[in-house]
Amino acid sequence: MANAISIANLSKRYGQTQALSGLSLEVSAGDVCGLLGPNGAGKTTTMRILATLLRPDIGIASVLGHNVVSNPAAVRPLIGYMPDSSGAYRDMEVAEYLEFFAAAYDIPEAQRARIVDDCIALTGLMEKRDALIDGLSRGMQQRLGLARCLIHDPQVLILDEPASGLDPRARIEVLEVLRTLGQMGKTVLISSHILSELRHLCNTICIIDRGRLLYFGTIDEALKQARTAHRLEIRLTGRPDAARDMLAGLDGVRKAEVLDSHVSIELHDGIEDFSFVASRLVEAGFGVLTIKEEEILLEDAFLRLTDDAQQATHMPPPVPSAPPDRG
């Protein structure tokens, strides 16, 4: 599949701060890619460069084959950019604002009303159609920003923290809209701090820290990388502490502990078949109710990858960053 977004060796410096440092990334057309990273990682800088609002110091960035530096005029109609702060003309009404941008995007007048209606319906702003933007809640303004991004039917969406500051319901609704857009075949590059939500939205993620790429690939692959060993959660009949003592003495078990009413064990690296745990428990007279592999959260993967990078940068001499895994 052709790349919708392509970044190669991108660097950007603000005074003494190196915001991006040789970042390379490729997002295929139709992908929904999450851009993750701690504060100051370079997410917004990357997005602004892709949105033609910022020039990189070094490197190449292109959207659908058009270079964002040398040919921004060709890129702009192809992308919908939603900045982290939703800029809006506060003295305008919702529909009027969207019509303003529809006209600015040179959409023929005959089609504008229909397109505006579609965008309003898609983002759930029907009730606020004639409301002043100044009176909209933060969530509604985020939706309006999203509607504005969609007004010219762009092929690539670049969304900087679209769900930030929203209450849980609004966040779910906005993410639902984004999921729909992903299903419609749009390429979406989205940055967010709510990692668990990205898991259900994105098919690829990109983790960056201090302007460097730490990981790029599928979420499952990230979780697999983050998992160094299997952790099992075992519910059983009998005394949990006795079971823990028994399990702790088994070959292949690194650690065993009682948590609430269940026993949690961690296996040594490389052990994929953990059926022996159940059989040894049964042999020891315990009734096994459930054995479940503990889920590795995206947060864990994120923390582990960024922690590794942080340790690497603090260790003299600096360790070069890991080559990106294209998943």
Place this chain on the structure above:
Amino acid sequence: MRLPLARLELTRTGRNKNMYRLRLAVPAFCAALLWLTWEFGTSRRTDPEASAAFCNNLITNAVYAFQLFVAFLYTPLLASETIAKEKQERTLPLLLMTGAREADVIVAKGLSVFLQAEILIFGCLPLQTFNTFFGGLTLEMVLGQQIVLAAVCVLLTSLGLLCSAVSFRPMDALTLTLGGEALWLATGALLDATTLGTLGWGPAFALSAVNATYEPSFSWSGLSVVTFSSLVLAISLCACALYALRRTAHVREPRRVTRRRDFASMKTLDRFPWLRQDPIGRLYAANVSTGGGIIHRWPWWICVLVVSCVLASPWPVPLWPVIVLLIIYDVSSSLSSTHEDGSMELLFVTSISEKGLVRAIYRTHLRRACVFLPSLFLASFVVVGPGRMQPMAGLPEVLPWGIRYAANGVIASVEAWLEAIAYVSLGCLCVSQYGHIARQALYALGWLFGLHVLAGLASVVMSALVAIAIESGARTDIFNSYLFTPGNVVAKISYFFVLVMMSRNWYAIFQRAVEKRWRVGEPLAERSMSRLRALFLESA
């Protein structure tokens, strides 16, 4: 070039209902004035010529005052808000993402501002034609003045766009625009200020526009020179604005530098007990310096230098109003932006008492106004004092020339300082009542006129009373005369007294607003005219 963007801008700005009201109200007001004057003028039937001349003067001054207001204040206000506001609200990148180029934005904003202003100016043309019937001005002069005003609007729109393009906040843009406008006026390129005293604003402007700008013999060439030079300058400014916009359009935040000296106390000013700053005042001053206007960063000697250059020029414009305007704008812009960007909340959450807080705010702005004091004193000694030395018929010169000169300079300086205090109070008051920059500026001017009217009335009444009592022959035109008659002295003292009392009263209103509204988080809101009237009466 994407003219649809200009159309969109016009549609957007045209939604401002006040614009329509203003458009209708002014000609209606002038027409009513004309009719009333003509209908009820006592000399209409007995002396039609005198009555016509009176009507002519009245309409001329009313219409021209309005047109000058639109051209010299309203246009810069609108123009300086355009791009800087887009930057402040972060909508400029969204606009540029649509494929519009920076040149499109400049043209669109410039066109919408120019047309808004020009519609108001051109709308007065029917009324101005009355002047030709009454015999005051010729049609040629009226049309010439329209052309010059249009050129002025173009020029000030370009200047506003440039300042807006280099600024990140409308406040800064407005300050820069007004400063640039003052410098341009100071060159004497447009108004021959020496004619103002004798003719009044309207006729002086019309004569200056149509007749000589640089030399009386130029006649119509003055108009051509003004128009042509304004347009050329405007095009240059637009090109600079385009360049500046290309460089700043995508900068997200202005560079904020809080320096150590922002927190430091200035020892010179600390010698005065009423200017001394406590730690809260210094904290507020540091917040203001990052969030507010920019004038205070100018050293005082630069102001003096600028004033000296203007004074040394062949066409010295009245500097006093310009400096006063700068003080008001500095106070209003810095205070309102500090309030709006949330810096003030840092102080509100402290345990400091409201009185202490208000005092800290007020003293900080007084200290900022001190930047202008040396230049005000200079203007007082060089222009205002000597300007009031003219011998007046029927009044004796009771003191030697040197003493009178020194005394006039000192009195003018004291007056300048007292007025500066009054304007700081006025600025604080305006911000405490009105949040929006354009309205706040207009209301500030409204209060300023109110101040002068009231002070003038009080002085005239008192001087008249004293004159009757001691039969010294006091004059009612005391603002132009410092002849040391007892009536004039008392009148001047009464004027000072009125200034001090008004400053106190405005400060009290500002204090109440901070205590009762700001600290509890009530947003600055647009107030009704009745509220304005009540405040005015309260302060009076």
